[in-house]
Amino acid sequence: MKTFYITTPIYYANGSPHLGHFLTTSAADALARYYRQELGEENVFFTTGLDEHGTNVEQSAKKEGYSNIQEYVDRRFNEWKKMFDVSQISYDYFVRTTNPKHKDFVKKFISTLVDNGDVYKAKYKGKYCNGCEKFLTKSDLDERGLCPLHRPDQVVEVEEENYFFKLSKYAPKVAELLQKNSLRILPDNKKKEILSRINQGVEDISISRPKEKISWGIEFPNDSNQVIYVWVEALLNYLSSLHINKKEIFWEGQTTHLLGKDISWFHNVIWPSLLLSAKKPLFKESFVHSFLKVAGQKMSKSLGNVITPQDLISRYGLDGARFLILSSLPYKNDSDVTMDYFDKKYSAVLSNGLGNLISRITKLCENTSKEYYLSLGGSLKTQEQLKSKIKDLIKDYKLNEITLLLEEQINFLDKEIQTVKPWENLEESQEFLQGVLLHILFLLHTFNFILPQTSKKVFAHFNFTREQDKKSKIKHLTGLFPRLS
Numbered sequence: 133m134k135t136f137y138i139t140t141p142i143y144y145a146n147g148s149p150h151l152g153h154f155l156t157t158s159a160a161d162a163l164a165r166y167y168r169q170e171l172g173e174e175n176v177f178f179t180t181g182l183d184e185h186g187t188n189v190e191q192s193a194k195k196e197g198y199s200n201i202q203e204y205v206d207r208r209f210n211e212w213k214k215m216f217d218v219s220q221i222s223y224d225y226f227v228r229t230t231n232p233k234h235k236d237f238v239k240k241f242i243s244t245l246v247d248n249g250d251v252y253k254a255k256y257k258g259k260y261c262n263g264c265e266k267f268l269t270k271s272d273l274d275e276r277g278l279c280p281l282h283r284p285d286q287v288v289e290v291e292e293e294n295y296f297f298k299l300s301k302y303a304p305k306v307a308e309l310l311q312k313n314s315l316r317i318l319p320d321n322k323k324k325e326i327l328s329r330i331n332q333g334v335e336d337i338s339i340s341r342p343k344e345k346i347s348w349g350i351e352f353p354n355d356s357n358q359v360i361y362v363w364v365e366a367l368l369n370y371l372s373s374l375h376i377n378k379k380e381i382f383w384e385g386q387t388t389h390l391l392g393k394d395i396s397w398f399h400n401v402i403w404p405s406l407l408l409s410a411k412k413p414l415f416k417e418s419f420v421h422s423f424l425k426v427a428g429q430k431m432s433k434s435l436g437n438v439i440t441p442q443d444l445i446s447r448y449g450l451d452g453a454r455f456l457i458l459s460s461l462p463y464k465n466d467s468d469v470t471m472d473y474f475d476k477k478y479s480a481v482l483s484n485g486l487g488n489l490i491s492r493i494t495k496l497c498e499n500t501s502k503e504y505y506l507s508l509g510g511s512l513k514t515q516e517q518l519k520s521k522i523k524d525l526i527k528d529y530k531l532n533e534i535t536l537l538l539e540e541q542i543n544f545l546d547k548e549i550q551t552v553k554p555w556e557n558l559e560e561s562q563e564f565l566q567g568v569l570l571h572i573l574f575l576l577h578t579f580n581f582i583l584p585q586t587s588k589k590v591f592a593h594f595n596f597t598r599e600q601d602k603k604s605k606i607k608h609l610t611g612l613f614p615r616l617s
């Protein structure tokens with residue numbers, strides 16, 4: 133792999149950042165940081181951002197008294213971006229779909245689909261969920277005939293003339309590519325779900341909406357009465373971002389979309405079909421995570437069980453929040469979290485674990501008043517083994533298992549210290565302390581993509597740069613992961 137392009141979904145501008153967004157964005161951030169270390173900064177491109185058009189956004193702006201919707205999304209953009217910047221998300225480009233360059237790109241792309249004979253006009257009659265921004269098919273509805281994700285008043289009956297895209301023409305090809313793994317969906321259960329849904333039959337989809345119903349969108353090429361369906365132009369952000377930044381070359385390398393299971397059909401069937409129709413190469417992989425639940429229930433304001441990213445960051449710090457959310461990554465199935473679970477995990481692994489380990493060892497080193505060798509050397513065999521395990525887990529996006537590897541390493545060092553008891557004969561223990569110190573430096577370097585702040589703080593404390601080995605006296609370092617009050 134030479135280059136790595138990673139994306140998060142673009143989030144609806146009218147929403148507020150919740151734990152699901154924080155999960156996907158932190159996972160993408162960790163992967164981008166990992167590959168920057170592996171491939172070099174310039175060979176990684178990481179995008180995240182906002183989906184600024186559609187009914188949802190238009191309605192929210194009106195509700196908040198904005199007659200100028202652009203002003204509303206500008207405000208929301210500032211809020212979201214601030215939140216991402218405060219969280220030190222290392223994105224290379226923050227997407228906005230109201231960017232004129234994105235709009236131009238989308239219009240050209242849609243014109244290509246029209247030119248290639250894959251678009252026709254027809255009547256759509258059925259349900260539309262404003263919450264999902266989606267035309268609901270039978271399989272989207274629950275037993276009561278309602279959208280399982282949104283309030284009944286969010287679902288409207290529509291009968292309208294739209295432009296349709298020939299999804300049915302491309303879906304079999306997508307299935308074939310998935311079967312051959314030329315297009316990879318991970319984990320395997322998410323791939324199976326897509327294949328079985330394609331097998332049940334695929335209908336063409338509407339890709340526009342009448343302007344009289346929704347005006348907040350990109351006008352359809354050569355038809356001022358229609359706007360492009362928000363989902364279609366949102367998917368196109370993955371290409372327009374590269375175009376805007378003159379980074380098209382990244383589309384030829386490794387391309388990975390991260391997303392949640394509710395939007396898998398859009399990404400894994402509609403998006404590749406649009407690309408096939410436009411005769412563009414497909415992305416390489418998508419990683420589809422499941423949902424985070426709180427104590428077995430969906431997070432919702434009415435249940436009062438919502439945990440926000442801010443709750444995590446203010447209680448556990450940036451690295452703490454990152455580590456905890458990644459350790460709970462719902463890999464194949466939904467995973468359950470509670471503040472109590474986060475508290476216990478934080479205390480065990482970070483506060484009593486890593487933070488305490490670093491504090492103890494630096495205190496002991498300080499007490500010997502000797503000089504210690506600082507480098508990223510140490511036992512090469514252990515290093516190679518750990519690095520290759522991480523590499524394999526990264527390939528499958530198993531970030532949750534990577535956090536377990538770090539846990540194991542911390543436990544291992546703790547046990548060693550407990551067995552050797554260096555404090556009983558401090559002067560004779562220098563070699564042992566030296567070994568533990570090097571192991572800690574190696575761990576912080578290796579897991580830098582998950583704990584970037586901690587790694588930076590420790591290296592700064594030792595005044596140590598990764599490139600340069602040195603000998604130095606060690607000063608006590610405390611307060612890395614403070615105890616919870």
Ligand code: MSP
Nearest residue numbers: 141142143144152153183366367391392393423424
């Ligand atoms: N705007 C679309 C995406 C367009 S991408 C071309 C959208 N936006 S969203 O604001 O609703 O964000 C959705 C993301 O949050 C999805 O990846 C979704 O799966 C994720 N999550 C929403 N609730 C979630 C959980 N409870 N747990 C984990 N992720 C969840 O959809």
